[in-house]
Amino acid sequence: MDAVTPSRKTMTLNLTEAEMKALDDLSVTKDISKTAVLRQALRLYQMVEARMARGEKLYFEHDATKQKAELMVL
């Protein structure tokens, strides 16, 4: 089957050591390249931003307890 991914463009990214470590860790955990991790992050960020702009909130729900917590609230 032929490729289904559109052509891509290149950019240089400057990260702090901590940011690079986080990116490295995700890359290892998810078994994908750092570029693929950033693509995943961008897709999620775009969707979250669009939904928050519509007045929606982002929650995490605990699978067992069904307890909901808003993102970033400790």
Added chain:
Amino acid sequence: MSTKTTVYLRNAKTGEFVEAFLIDGLARPDIEKAEADWKPFLSEQVKRMEASGIAKHLLPQHRHWDWREKYDATEGYLAYRMFGIECQAQMQGLLLVTTAAKNCRIASQAGKPLVYVHFLAAAPWNLPSITSEPRFSLTGTILLGTAIQLSIEEEFQGRIGLHSLPQADDWYKSSCGMTDLGPDPAAKGLRYFEMTPDQASKFLR
């Protein structure tokens, strides 16, 4: 912007291969035309089946799917991709997938990303379950293969996942070789299927 790739469907009557196009990046008019072609045919077949007294669970379980609604809900989001197969100026099948935030559940791949197949449908006139003379076969196979190909290009190694309607359970399990992880209470009890890199490789052979 959409791109077209040549694929081949099989004429269900003659067995001959017919040139078709896999379209990546469908526009709303494409979806509107598909719905305008599909809906009357599907309604007619459902009416015929109901008139013949067929049991309700044998009616096409995806008959309520509204692809315009799905297009509007996902258009512009990088996380979603919609594909279609066009042949003889009609849409023969549609596929909606997401490439973000879905992880494998199967033990050997747990936590690794996959392409999640939200919706996959062949045009109603291609379904042997509702018409005695289907026009084309291989639509579902090509669309599932597209999801796998996308998974490979996303570095997910061919891993895909989906919730199946009961009428399609056997196809995903037996014909496609996916692993059945059982009913998912979080998805109205639909069975959840996954494909590992090995299974994907076998499917594409």
